[in-house]
Amino acid sequence: MTAGPRNLILTGGIGHPFDDAAPALAGVLGEAGIRSTVTDDIEGGLAALEGGAFDLLTVYALRWRMLGSEKYAPHRERWAFSLSAAGRERLSGFVTGGGGLLGLHTALICFDDWPEWRDLLGGAWVWGRSAHPPRGPVTLRPTAASHPITAGLAPFTVTDEAYGDFDLAAGVEPLATVEAEGGTAWPALWVRDVGEGRVVADTLGHDRATLEHPVHRRILTRAALWACRRL
Secondary structure: OOOOOEEEEEEEEOOOOHHHHHHHHHHHHHOOOOEEEEEOOHHHHHHHHHHOOOOEEEEEEEOOOOOOOHHHHHHHHHHOOOOOHHHHHHHHHHHHOOOEEEEEHHHHHOOOOOOHHHHHHOEEOOOOOOEOOOOEEEEEEEOOOOOOOOOOOOOEEEEEOOOEOOEEOOOOOOOEEEEEOOOOOEEEEEEEEEOOEEEEEEOOOOOHHHHOOHHHHHHHHHHHHHHOOOO
């Protein structure tokens, strides 16, 4: 019997219940036979990719330099982060060499001094422009695009943050859009090939409740399996 895919979840940061949500994500993916290792040691986790033990890398973290506002000052010592040159090479090499990448929610905000992150993930937060309304009802709607991740799925509403006004890489075609009440629809789920690897980005995922929503958990498990060529 073939063992299930191995997944490394990079997590941690402020303003989100990662301590509860990241293990919940591991549980959701475990239902599809995906075995996850969870760590908030970003550099150490990426170093572990070199051993070939992982099929999938999931970035579910809020790790950036935390500049621009003194409201972040109390948190900088613990959570401010700039990915090293070696870390960038390991992450990029894992994906372009054939590994899967799943970027959830705050992944768009990570690694803000590394422009190539947008090119890998397909989108990135732009400080001073990108934003989201207060956390509240958010509806995700599949587009007309045909893809196994969204096949047969209906729109659904969760309590989350609807990210908008971020940068998209050229050629990104969303599989679903997200809209807060009375707001503009923004791409919220997309896939792309990068080198030999597959990438999925999903802008939902503030907390455990969103991850465990019946429709969203189907998207997450399909996305993970697709990224590591098991779907």
